[in-house]
Amino acid sequence: MGEQQSPINVRRAVKVSVDFAVGWHEGRFEVEHESHGVRFRPLGSHWVKLDGERFELANVHFHRLSEHWVSGRRGVADHARPAGVAARGRLLPLRGSLTTPDFGENVSWVVMRDPVAPRDPLRGFVLAHGDQARDPQPLHRRFVPASG
Numbered sequence: 001m002g003e004q005q006s007p008i009n010v011r012r013a014v015k016v017s018v019d020f021a022v023g024w025h026e027g028r029f030e031v032e033h034e035s036h037g038v039r040f041r042p043l044g045s046h047w048v049k050l051d052g053e054r055f056e057l058a059n060v061h062f063h064r065l066s067e068h069w070v071s072g073r074r075g076v077a078d079h080a081r082p083a084g085v086a087a088r089g090r091l092l093p094l095r096g097s098l099t100t101p102d103f104g105e106n107v108s109w110v111v112m113r114d115p116v117a118p119r120d121p122l123r124g125f126v127l128a129h130g131d132q133a134r135d136p137q138p139l140h141r142r143f144v145p146a147s148g
Contacts, residue, residue: 004105005137006096007067013146020110023047029060036100037061037131048110062130067099068111069136095142099134 029040039061046057066074097105 002105003138003140004095004097004142005103006099006107006109007069007134007136008096008139008142008144009069009072009136010111010144011071013144016145018145019049019051021049023049050110061100062126063133067133068109070111074133097137100131 024046025044027042027044027046029042032039032041039059041059042057048055048057095105096107096109097103098107
């Protein structure tokens, strides 16, 4: 493992201008039980668009406590903050890793202030079945970009 491990504690962010949109809708998912939790693979199209480049959602899994911390505080599922969206490939300069084995450092993270998925239908499931979150990892030489 290298110096770009996730999650992190988001403390100071550098403001950047980005065009960001999320295409999330209710739909069907294929459910897979894995050694570290439950993973959902969409049967329809869900996506994230960043500065005109579209990234298709490959899978989703949930954590009882949020993965990334903000200003030294970890969010909980019933507050649904902060919610994380990850896509393999190029998103923002905040590079990181998968937070489950093999912890590969080929992920870019976008940490959302507000949830991108409907909160109420998921709350009970996440509290009952969400994965445990990994502790924050050192930021090292990375910086955290923020929009707005």
